[in-house]
Amino acid sequence: MAKPLNVGMIGYGFMGKAHSNAYANVNHFFDLEYRPVLKAVCARSADKAKAFADRWGYEAVETDWRKLVERKDIDLIDICTPNNTHAEIAIAAARAGKMILCEKPLSMNAAEGQQMVEAVEKARVSNMVWYNYRRVPAITLAKQLIDDGKLGKIFHYRAEFLQDWTINPELPQGGTALWRLDVGAAGSGVTGDLLAHCIDTALWLNGDLATVNGMTETFVKERKHNLTGKVEKVGIDDACTFMGRFTNGSLALFESTRYARGHKALYTFEINGEHASIRWDLHDLHRLQYFDHRDQSIVRGWRSIHVTDGDQPYMGNWWVPGLQIGYEATFVHQVADFLRGVQEGKPAMPDFRDALRTQRVCDAVLQSAREGKWMNVPQD
Numbered sequence: 001m002a003k004p005l006n007v008g009m010i011g012y013g014f015m016g017k018a019h020s021n022a023y024a025n026v027n028h029f030f031d032l033e034y035r036p037v038l039k040a041v042c043a044r045s046a047d048k049a050k051a052f053a054d055r056w057g058y059e060a061v062e063t064d065w066r067k068l069v070e071r072k073d074i075d076l077i078d079i080c081t082p083n084n085t086h087a088e089i090a091i092a093a094a095r096a097g098k099m100i101l102c103e104k105p106l107s108m109n110a111a112e113g114q115q116m117v118e119a120v121e122k123a124r125v126s127n128m129v130w131y132n133y134r135r136v137p138a139i140t141l142a143k144q145l146i147d148d149g150k151l152g153k154i155f156h157y158r159a160e161f162l163q164d165w166t167i168n169p170e171l172p173q174g175g176t177a178l179w180r181l182d183v184g185a186a187g188s189g190v191t192g193d194l195l196a197h198c199i200d201t202a203l204w205l206n207g208d209l210a211t212v213n214g215m216t217e218t219f220v221k222e223r224k225h226n227l228t229g230k231v232e233k234v235g236i237d238d239a240c241t242f243m244g245r246f247t248n249g250s251l252a253l254f255e256s257t258r259y260a261r262g263h264k265a266l267y268t269f270e271i272n273g274e275h276a277s278i279r280w281d282l283h284d285l286h287r288l289q290y291f292d293h294r295d296q297s298i299v300r301g302w303r304s305i306h307v308t309d310g311d312q313p314y315m316g317n318w319w320v321p322g323l324q325i326g327y328e329a330t331f332v333h334q335v336a337d338f339l340r341g342v343q344e345g346k347p348a349m350p351d352f353r354d355a356l357r358t359q360r361v362c363d364a365v366l367q368s369a370r371e372g373k374w375m376n377v378p379q380d
């Protein structure tokens with residue numbers, strides 16, 4: 001019988017759903033010593049928390065996160081609330097000795113992230129940030145190929161995350177559904193929300209970024225604020241593009257926008273190495289495109305690897321070869337790795353310290369865009 005690990009979830013939005021689904025299903029697919037128990041969900045609105053609890057099977061409801069954090073029967077706090085609340089909750093949860101899983105980005109900025117790192121390290125509590133794309137089997141396979149040296153020296157890393165859901169100037173900012181447009185709640189726009197994913201994957205696959213030079217734009221300058229009812233200045237970046245250099249000498253080119261009509265969540269990256277290149281696309285997430293120059297020339301070309309076989313990352317835990325899995329499975333994988341980490345005393349990545357590296361890149365990109373100059377990214 002797996003040991004229960006009681007989860008206290010704070011927030012009930014899109015990510016609350018993705019994480020709850022992962023807790024509910026992880027033991028169906030992975031053999032683990034621990035079993036997450038959906039103990040309590042917390043939201044300011046008791047009705048909304050109750051509705052969420054009923055749907056997902058949480059045993060109880062709280063309306064004050066401080067009470068949840070202090071509960072003796074909670075082992076793990078999952079922070080699924082807007083970015084401006086992450087630090088306060090995480091620091092309190094660390095002091096209360098809870099394990100913490102925090103939604104991305106870690107924090108509003110690196111200074112705040114640093115305090116969160118210090119809190120979890122002082123309290124010695126297990127912690128992780130939900131950069132879920134690392135657990136797409138095709139991306140984990142890309143990591144294996146790179147670590148095996150299949151690409152050789154890396155020359156280029158380019159990534160894009162394109163969306164189109166904020167083009168309408170009548171769309172308000174702020175409040176429960178639209179806090180991502182409110183700089184006070186989100187800290188930044190596409191940089192922290194979308195590019196942070198691209199950066200996390202890149203640092204994992206290709207090592208640290210040393211220098212960056214960014215450019216941002218806010219296309220819609222004013223929007224009605226849902227909380228004040230007034231038309232207010234928009235403080236987030238609607239689009240951000242940056243170039244940079246990795247410490248391994250490769251060149252970086254990153255772009256993100258919510259103004260790419262026709263693209264809903266087009267996260268793509270391509271890595272070009274001395275011997276081989278790889279390419280991945282979220283809209284076709286179970287495939288990894290791979291080109292190896294060492295193949296016999298008459299059959300050389302881009303291979304489209306369908307990552308569904310039992311010997312490919314995570315796939316042995318799912319169906320039979322050839323049958324694919326989806327976006328929600330990346331969260332299941334992340335919980336499985338976290339629980340295995342707890343079991344074996346080896347932290348699953350990215351932990352807060354690892355995620356702080358992404359935060360530092362985001363800060364440097366935004367500062368570079370403001371000041372119009374290259375920025376060095378602070379290293380550990």
Ligand code: SOE
Binds near residue numbers: 163265
């Ligand atoms: C924004 O639309 C968003 O939901 C991000 O917040 C997620 O992190 C990303 O995975 C998909 O897009």
